[in-house]
Amino acid sequence: MPRSRLLALCSLTALALGCAASAPPPPEALALAPISQDERAQQTRVYQTEDRGALLGACIAVLRRHGFAAEDQDSTLGVIVAAKDGTSGDERTRLRASIAAAPAGEFGMETTLRLTFQRLAWNARGRETLRERVREPAEYAGFFDEVSRELASPSPE
Amino acid sequence: MNARSPLRALCVLALFAGGARADSTASAVASAAATETAPPAHSRDFPAPDLAHAQRVAIATLQDLGFALESADAERGLLIASLLDTHPLRLAVSITAKDESTINATITADYAGSPIADPNPATTFLDAYAAALNPLPEIDF
Numbered sequence: 365m366p367r368s369r370l371l372a373l374c375s376l377t378a379l380a381l382g383c384a385a386s387a388p389p390p391p392e393a394l395a396l397a398p399i400s401q402d403e404r405a406q407q408t409r410v411y412q413t414e415d416r417g418a419l420l421g422a423c424i425a426v427l428r429r430h431g432f433a434a435e436d437q438d439s440t441l442g443v444i445v446a447a448k449d450g451t452s453g454d455e456r457t458r459l460r461a462s463i464a465a466a467p468a469g470e471f472g473m474e475t476t477l478r479l480t481f482q483r484l485a486w487n488a489r490g491r492e493t494l495r496e497r498v499r500e501p502a503e504y505a506g507f508f509d510e511v512s513r514e515l516a517s518p519s520p521e
Numbered sequence: 522m523n524a525r526s527p528l529r530a531l532c533v534l535a536l537f538a539g540g541a542r543a544d545s546t547a548s549a550v551a552s553a554a555a556t557e558t559a560p561p562a563h564s565r566d567f568p569a570p571d572l573a574h575a576q577r578v579a580i581a582t583l584q585d586l587g588f589a590l591e592s593a594d595a596e597r598g599l600l601i602a603s604l605l606d607t608h609p610l611r612l613a614v615s616i617t618a619k620d621e622s623t624i625n626a627t628i629t630a631d632y633a634g635s636p637i638a639d640p641n642p643a644t645t646f647l648d649a650y651a652a653a654l655n656p657l658p659e660i661d662f
Contacts, residue, residue: 388639389632393608396586396645404585440595441576462590466577478581480589482605492633497589497605 406501409508411475413515416442416465419475422514423463426507429519432461442466442475455493458484461507477511479504561636563643564627566619567654575624575654576600576616582650588612609633612642626650 411419423444424434432446442465450457460482468476481498498504569575579600580590588602591611598618603611615627628643629636 389608389610389637393604393610393632394630394637394639394641396642398585398649399587407584436590436592438593438595440573441580441593443580443590443593445590445592460589464577464580464584464590464593466581478584480584480605482589492609495604495607495609497587 403499406504407480408476408478409511410468411477411512411515412473413475414467414473416467416475418515419465419477419511420444420463422511422518423465423477425514425519426510427461429510432459435460452485454488455485457494459498460484477508479507561638561640562627562629563640563647564625565647565651566623566625567651568622569624569654570622572598572616572618572624578653579614579616579626579650582646582653583612583614585653586646586649610642612646614646 413419417439420439420442424446427434427444427446430448432448434444434446436445437443444461444463446461446463448459450459462480462482464478466476466478468474481503483494483496483498484492485494487493567575573595576595576598580593583590583600583602587605589605591601591603593600598616600614600616601611602614603609609632611631613629613631615625617625617627619625626647628646630639630642631637
């Protein structure tokens with residue numbers, strides 16, 4: 365193949381990739397809708413403590429016990445983002461936990477913990493192949509219960 | 522200019538366009554708070570004297586709309602969150618104090634790292650945020 369044709373072929377391929385990357389997102393992706401009350405309740409637990417630091421510490425201890433590593437943390441906002449990376453075949457996988465703690469109750473004597481678990485995966489080319497929330501109620505209830513136990517009797521560091 | 526120059530120019534343009542995806546993905550979060558190169562931002566002011574409360578309400582609003590937090594920075598007032606399911610839609614939400622009794626919420630959105638101009642996600646968030654900041658009073662019958 366002549367060199368000029370090869371160059372043109374490469375150029376058009378690259379141009380096509382560039383155009384594909386800037387394709388508009390599907391309309392349904394931009395139509396946000398509130399989650400259900402049941403799901404919100406599943407993600408939420410109220411703890412009878414105003415010590416948000418201790419609660420976040422308990423969350424970190426439980427996450428570490430399950431192999432999560434912290435990705436981001438802001439103690440002022442009471443936010444923890446942690447992830448557990450793995451592989452499945454050729455794919456890279458991640459289980460992400462996002463936690464937000466906020467004062468609750470009439471005088472802020474309680475703290476609400478809001479938790480989401482999310483599964484992500486990428487293929488060998490780095491393209492995202494999976495994005496889904498964890499819906500199993502037992503996963504959330506189990507985590508909240510462990511946090512309660514950790515709060516009651518903190519494990520040694 | 523010789524005959525090959527247009528072809529070379531096309532090559533450079535095409536390679537730049539093809540490579541733009543990786544660059545935009547990597548820089549989407551970093552550039553969210555920037556002003557000159559940022560995607561279109563949607564902004565609204567709200568009466569709210571307590572900035573910390575306003576930032577926490579923004580977090581709860583994102584969660585209520587099915588987003589997972591990716592990062593939070595109280596000092597900069599910047600929250601990054603992406604949809605939990607299916608679509609790689611990400612919002613960068615900036616909640617900052619405008620004056621003593623007013624906060625400003627500014628939203629930018631990207632899809633798989635590419636900025637999007639469609640105002641729908643930002644508008645939906647801002648409407649939900651307004652309702653969450655100023656909930657209707659409960660009425661006893």
